[in-house]
Amino acid sequence: MQALIFDGHGLVVQDDAPPPQPTADEALVKVALAGICGTDLEIVRGYAGFRGILGHEFVGQVLECAAQPGLVGRRVVGEINIGCSQCPPCQRGRREHCAQRSVVGIRGRPGVFADLVALPVGNLHPVPAHVPDEAAVFTEPLAAAFEILEQVLVRPTDRVVVLGDGRLAQLVARVLALTGCRLTVVGRHAAKLALLSAIGLETAQTDASMPGAADVVVECTGQPAGFAAALDLLRPEGTLVLKSTYAGAPQADLSRLVVNEIRLVGSRCGPFQPALRALAAGRIDPLSLIQAIYPLSDGRAAFAHASQRSALKILLRPEAG
């Protein structure tokens, strides 16, 4: 099969990659569409030390599924963490925090930038019929946005700032707006902010408008400087949600967290069902974030496009898909 591989040096489109051999509890899925995420770009820069087939955002069709034959033919999206099922996090249903976990296309497991992928049945979620592939492929990052609402009570009267206007920030803003809160997205790219204005969200190109006034700030810039900028925007006793992983360990003024009694919440993968419900009901429409769809064979060009500062979502379509 065809697959887009990071070999430790660069990206390679391989035409004769061995197809996955699903285990007894896994389904074989034909990938229809896959999305390039900031984490994929980071991996190519060395993050997580991953080698192999990249990619973890996808929608596809189940080809084989011995464990649950009724799934064959269904369109599915898939959660990306596979746990040991024995440890305390797994037993709490939080396999994304299993110390032994593999993560699709990120850690110890092939990704979805390929014709085929094998995934445990328990990771798959059927996609409602009227949600197009182009929307369903956003389920995984949209779930990561919903994770914030699993962790933090965002009140309808709260003043909330999303810091950043990139791929994840766009989805986070759309999700937080559902709460009814007073939301401002602070970013640097006029074209990206315009996508938010177009759906009625308040945006700002600088953060000077409300220093120290936000109840909740969600840091989605991916830049180490975003941490201090987020603290500047937050009121005393406010909540800072960290969505970005940073290369290295930035200087952080931890005393400021203590003196202002800030609550900081690290936030990563999230629940798929709320994301699918929001897509199915049309409460979230991610289609305007798609800037291009490349065939998988043009994966290198797709990554180059996704790496541009102006880029939002770039999708990959396997030819066999």
Added chain:
Amino acid sequence: MQALIFDGHGLVVQDDAPPPQPTADEALVKVALAGICGTDLEIVRGYAGFRGILGHEFVGQVLECAAQPGLVGRRVVGEINIGCSQCPPCQRGRREHCAQRSVVGIRGRPGVFADLVALPVGNLHPVPAHVPDEAAVFTEPLAAAFEILEQVLVRPTDRVVVLGDGRLAQLVARVLALTGCRLTVVGRHAAKLALLSAIGLETAQTDASMPGAADVVVECTGQPAGFAAALDLLRPEGTLVLKSTYAGAPQADLSRLVVNEIRLVGSRCGPFQPALRALAAGRIDPLSLIQAIYPLSDGRAAFAHASQRSALKILLRPEAG
């Protein structure tokens, strides 16, 4: 009056310091006993840029109080933040987060290492008759320990680690133990840990016993390295309470907070009434933490003693008190 002053270079006992002139809403308090806190030691090392009469932990007797004459003669302790009463934090009753605040002996306001101090009536709390001065003087730091329970739900089934065995850690451990949680105090000083063992608390001299297992870790070491050590002890999705302020901005692995979805809570000043109730009921007995009581005139020797690594609480007693 006599007062212990930090003049920007060193400590000076001044015998002819001008006595405070209480405003209409302030009481004049004769200081009976005052405690030296880690923050006082930091100020002498340059923290907060404070100059003037040091000290913020005290118990005393009201001498004059035009605004509330019934307070005259009462023994009182006092909250240390004085706000503008206009801003959003002040209107929420959180004057400790007023941007314009003064703080007794720390920021823009004389402290309590003196014969007399003036404080707003609203900051004072009468001390129950059977709580001795030697216990009441712990009210302010004990309130800071109770602040953790204002911010974080510590469940009776939680595994909790207090990191540090110093002044504040000792009080934090005693307060958290009240919740019924599985508590371990991890410290470096056998004599300090022995004080905790003596009241039935579990202690450990290293933190190797439970890597990655704690639901809640309270960082009270005052050392920048404490941040990483606390993260090592915490389970995924655990809560890290920061009680220490650090000089400078240590390197902090913020990506680890995101990947493990850690909740970090900065924690500072706390509520006086729960602290007084715990002292009055004998649920907290801080007397074993007192290592020496110096006359105020020996303030420099008292600070030298408090600066020793083995030191716990050192008290100062004004001669006029």
